[in-house]
Structures are given as C-alpha cells and as structure tokens.
Amino acid sequence: MCSQDVQDMVNDLTSRVRQRHMHGRDHGALPAYVLFVFFVLPCGSFAQALLPSSAALVIADGTPVKLQLKQTISSAYAQKGDRLDFVVTEDVTAGGFTVIRAGTIASGSVAKVQGRRFLGLGGNVIIKLDSVELVTGDRVRLHARRRFKGVSHTKLMAEGMLLAGLIYLPAAPVFLLSHGVDCTVLKDTEVTAYIDGDSQVQTADLAKAKESDSSLKELLAFLPPRALTGQGREGDMINLIFIAKDDDFQRVFARAGWVKVDKKKPTLFWHLLWQGKHYVKLPMDNFFLFGRAQDYAYALPDPAAILTRRHHLRIWKTDHEMNGSPIWVGAATHDVGIEFEKRKLWMIHRIDPDVDAEREFIARNLTETHLVTRVEYLASAVPVFQAQTASGEAYHSDSRMLVLDFGRKRAPLVAGIQRTDYPHAGN
Numbered sequence: 001m002c003s004q005d006v007q008d009m010v011n012d013l014t015s016r017v018r019q020r021h022m023h024g025r026d027h028g029a030l031p032a033y034v035l036f037v038f039f040v041l042p043c044g045s046f047a048q049a050l051l052p053s054s055a056a057l058v059i060a061d062g063t064p065v066k067l068q069l070k071q072t073i074s075s076a077y078a079q080k081g082d083r084l085d086f087v088v089t090e091d092v093t094a095g096g097f098t099v100i101r102a103g104t105i106a107s108g109s110v111a112k113v114q115g116r117r118f119l120g121l122g123g124n125v126i127i128k129l130d131s132v133e134l135v136t137g138d139r140v141r142l143h144a145r146r147r148f149k150g151v152s153h154t155k156l157m158a159e160g161m162l163l164a165g166l167i168y169l170p171a172a173p174v175f176l177l178s179h180g181v182d183c184t185v186l187k188d189t190e191v192t193a194y195i196d197g198d199s200q201v202q203t204a205d206l207a208k209a210k211e212s213d214s215s216l217k218e219l220l221a222f223l224p225p226r227a228l229t230g231q232g233r234e235g236d237m238i239n240l241i242f243i244a245k246d247d248d249f250q251r252v253f254a255r256a257g258w259v260k261v262d263k264k265k266p267t268l269f270w271h272l273l274w275q276g277k278h279y280v281k282l283p284m285d286n287f288f289l290f291g292r293a294q295d296y297a298y299a300l301p302d303p304a305a306i307l308t309r310r311h312h313l314r315i316w317k318t319d320h321e322m323n324g325s326p327i328w329v330g331a332a333t334h335d336v337g338i339e340f341e342k343r344k345l346w347m348i349h350r351i352d353p354d355v356d357a358e359r360e361f362i363a364r365n366l367t368e369t370h371l372v373t374r375v376e377y378l379a380s381a382v383p384v385f386q387a388q389t390a391s392g393e394a395y396h397s398d399s400r401m402l403v404l405d406f407g408r409k410r411a412p413l414v415a416g417i418q419r420t421d422y423p424h425a426g427n
Contacts, residue, residue, distance in 0.1 A: 055203045059094045063195040065132060065142060066090045066319075067106055068188050068222060069291070072232035075115050075123030075150060075183040082110040084127060086191065089222045097206040099134055102221065106132035106193070111145060115182060122150030122180030129193040136205045144193035150183035186232055188224045189291025190319075215320040216241070216403075219327055225382040227287035227294075227314065227331050235287055235390035236331035237397060239359045241378065242315070243322050244406035248371070252406050255369045258298040261312075282310075287331065287390075289316045295328075300365070310335045311361060325407050333395075334358040353395040359402050366404060374405040 067086040085105050092100035112126040129142040226234045242249060262281045286293040294314035302309035315330040334357070337350040352358065363375050383399040 056200050057095050057097060057099075057203050057206065059099055059134075059140065059195055059199040059201065061195060061198050063092060063094060065092055065100060065106070065193045065195065067129070067191050067193060069127075069185065069191065070105075070187065072187045072228075073110065073125065073127075073185045074232075075113050075125050078110050078113050078125060080110055080113055084108040084110065086129065086193075087222065088132065089190075090218060091209065093209040095203075096209055097203060098209045099201065099206065100132060101135055102218070104133055106130075106142065108142075116150060116180045123183035124149050125183045125185050127185065127191075129191070132193075134199075134201060135207070136201050138199075138201065140199045141196035142193040143196040144191060146191055148183050148185045151181040184231055186228050186230075186288050186291050188228075188289070216243075216322050216327060219318055219320045219329075220378065220381050223329065223381060224289060225380060225384050226387065227289050229390045230286060230288060233390045234387070236314070236333055237355065237384045237387060237395075237399075238289070238329050238331050238380075239355060239397065239401050240313070240315075240330035240332055240362065241401055241403045242328040242330065242406065243325050243403065244328065245325050248325075248406045249328065252366055252369055252371045253298055255371065256300075256365050258300050258313075261297045261299050284312060284314065285390075287314050289329070289331075290318075292316070308335070308338050311358060311365075313362065323407060325405075332358045332362055333389075334361070348391055351389060351393055351395065353393070355395050355397050356400075363402055363404065371406060372404050373407055374403065376403045377401070378403055 129144040300311040
C-alpha cells in the first residue's frame with residue numbers, strides 16, 4: 001500500500017470519528033476498521049504517512065574541493081605540524097545541494113620539512129589537508145598531500161668542482177659544502193583536496209545549489225590583488241583581464257607589435273654583448289600568482305630606447321572560462337629607466353608610478369588591431385590604491401581592472417559585477 005493510500009485512509013478515519021462525536025454516539029467502542037488500520041497495516045507505511053520525511057544525501061568519497069593557501073611558508077622556518085589555513089574558492093555541490101560554501105576555511109598542516117642542504121640540495125616542504133566544515137556545521141576529512149621543492153645547485157656544484165679540479169685539485173671538495181635554495185610555498189597557491197570517505201547529511205539542512213551565472217564573477221571573488229616574488233614579497237597589481245582562446249590571444253598581441261621576452265638563462269650575458277641596445281627580448285623576473293610563475297611575458301620596447309624604456313606585461317591563465325574561452329589575468333607596468341639595485345647587485349628597471357596610464361595604453365594599443373570585441377572596467381574585490389613594487393618603488397591606481405574580450409562575438413557581463421563601458425572599445 002502506498003503512503004498516499006494510507007494518508008487517505010487516515011483522513012477518512014478522522015472524519016468518521018468526528019461525525020460520531022457530533023451525533024453523540026458511544027465513544028467506548030471502536031469499529032473494526034479502526035483496529036485494522038492501527039494493528040494490521042504495516043507500521044512503516046503508516047509512520048511514513050504521519051511523519052515528515054528528510055532524505056539523506058551522501059557526499060561521495062573523492063569529491064574535489066578547490067582551495068588557496070592563506071599564508072606563505074618556507075623551509076627556512078616552517079616546522080612539521082605547523083597549522084595551515086586554506087580558503088575554499090568554489091562552492092562544492094552534491095545532488096543539487098550546496099554542501100561547502102566558497103569562502104569556508106579548511107585546515108591543514110605541514111607534513112614534512114627539509115631545509116637547504118650541502119651538495120647543492122634545495123629545501124623541501126610537504127603540506128597536507130586535514131578537514132573542512134560543511135554548511136551543516138559538521139566537519140569532513142580531506143585528503144591531499146603536495147610536495148614543493150626548492151632550487152638545487154647540484155649541477156653548478158659539479159661544474160665548479162670540475163673547473164676547480166682542472167686548476168687546483170685540492171680545492172675541488174670545497175664545492176661539496178655549497179647549499180641549494182630554501183623552498184617557499186607562496187600565499188594563494190592553488191591546491192585541490194578530496195573528501196576522504198563517504199559522508200551523509202540530511203537535505204533538510206541544505207540549500208539548493210545556485211547555478212553560477214558567471215565564472216568571471218567567481219574568479220574575481222578570490223583573485224589575489226597583487227603578484228608575488230619567489231620570496232613572497234608583493235609587487236605589481238593585477239589590472240587586466242583577458243577572455244580569449246590561446247591562439248586568438250597570441251594573434252592579437254603579435255598583431256599589436258608585442259614580443260615574448262626570453263626566459264632567464266646563462267646566455268643572457270652573451271645576448272646583451274652581441275645584440276646590445278637591439279635586444280628587444282630582454283627577460284623579466286618571474287612573478288607568481290596562484291603559486292606559479294606567469295604563463296606569458298610580453299614587452300613592447302620603445303624604438304628610441306629599447307633597453308631602458310618598454311611597456312611590459314605578465315599574464316597568467318586561470319582555471320575559469322567564459323563563453324568557452326579561457327580567462328587570463330595580467331599585471332602591466334611601464335619601464336621608464338634603469339637603475340642599480342645594491343641589494344641584488346644588479347640593474348633593475350624603474351617604472352612609471354601611474355600604472356593606470358599603462359593599463360589605458362594597452363587597451364588602446366590592442367583595440368587598434370580591430371580584434372577586441374569588448375573592453376570594460378571592473379572593480380577589484382580587494383582595492384589597491386597605493387602600493388610598492390617588489391623593489392620598493394611607489395605606484396598608485398584607481399584600483400580598477402580592465403577586461404578585454406578577444407572572442408569572435410560580444411557577450412555581455414552578468415549582473416552583480418561593477419563595471420563601466422570603456423570609451424575607446426572598438427571592433
């Protein structure tokens with residue numbers, strides 16, 4: 001018998017009993033069909049009809065949880081067992097319900113640390129995830145371990161020993177005492193953890209999952225405002241967003257006259273020696289976002305002063321897409337001169353402190369290709385009005401980012417994102 005049939009029978013019983021009371025009939029004896037309902041029908045069906053039901057939802061083992069590390073750690077000072085905090089960057093859903101909300105803090109720890117060592121060996125850090133809180137307030141276990149390695153100098157050590165051996169053999173073993181580089185795990189490093197074991201919750205305690213109206217909106221909520229150096233110092237601000245497939249992305253920059261710079265390598269000195277002032281692909285330092293170095297580094301040198309003045313841009317690809325095209329973010333500054341930095345004993349570029357002017361220049365430069373379908377401002381989730389570069393130079397901004405869409409057709413941004421139309425956008 002289905003629960004609806006039982007419910008109908010209960011309603012009928014209630015009606016009949018009320019009629020008996022209204023007509024003053026004997027209350028002491030119950031009709032046979034009343035006894036049948038209470039004692040003959042299956043108890044489970046009857047209880048199901050009388051009591052509200054709350055379905056159980058199973059959160060499957062291995063459900064992914066995307067996170068970002070909230071602090072920078074280093075093998076130079078970290079200790080095994082140190083507690084770590086991570087922030088959930090995307091809602092986690094199961095069965096059409098939200099079970100973990102974006103912004104929730106997950107807990108983890110340092111599982112292993114090795115400092116830099118002799119023989120040119122670099123440091124190592126292993127981190128692990130422990131648990132995260134569900135929307136119900138319960139905690140579930142997570143499993144994820146990730147190893148980070150510092151730079152080793154074993155090759156340089158071997159080359160030094162070989163060279164020393166050719167000049168004076170007893171000096172060669174001294175190079176065995178050389179150290180590698182400590183490992184630094186940067187703030188905002190992306191980590192994916194997984195639910196450890198099946199977990200059961202009641203759907204009555206959950207909210208229906210909302211369909212995301214924009215991957216761009218999700219990205220902005222947890223986008224770091226500034227890029228970091230390899231040691232964790234904050235530097236250039238993130239002031240550009242690109243929506244483009246990889247081929248379209250490179251095609252637009254190439255048509256606008258930008259060049260990909262060389263990566264740092266031992267042959268840099270020879271490039272400078274032979275090409276001198278004509279070396280347009282002069283490398284840039286690596287900056288880090290989401291715990292990784294830029295995917296592209298572009299430069300647009302000033303023909304009158306190639307080495308000292310250039311527009312330059314570091315770009316990172318994100319995990320987000322919009323209308324089927326990847327979303328990229330960039331940090332742009334304008335080099336206006338060269339100066340000697342005593343701390344590094346190396347030449348560095350001095351930038352124009354008005355970084356918004358560089359943002360506007362890039363927008364005008366790229367829209368002149370007629371391959372940009374939309375250019376719009378967005379407000380940064382974490383404003384940056386006054387800041388310093390990694391080398392200590394001050395710069396200022398109105399803290400807006402500029403979105404440039406290289407898609408084949410224009411698609412509007414969704415509600416909930418603060419924006420203004422860019423006056424020079426063109427097709």
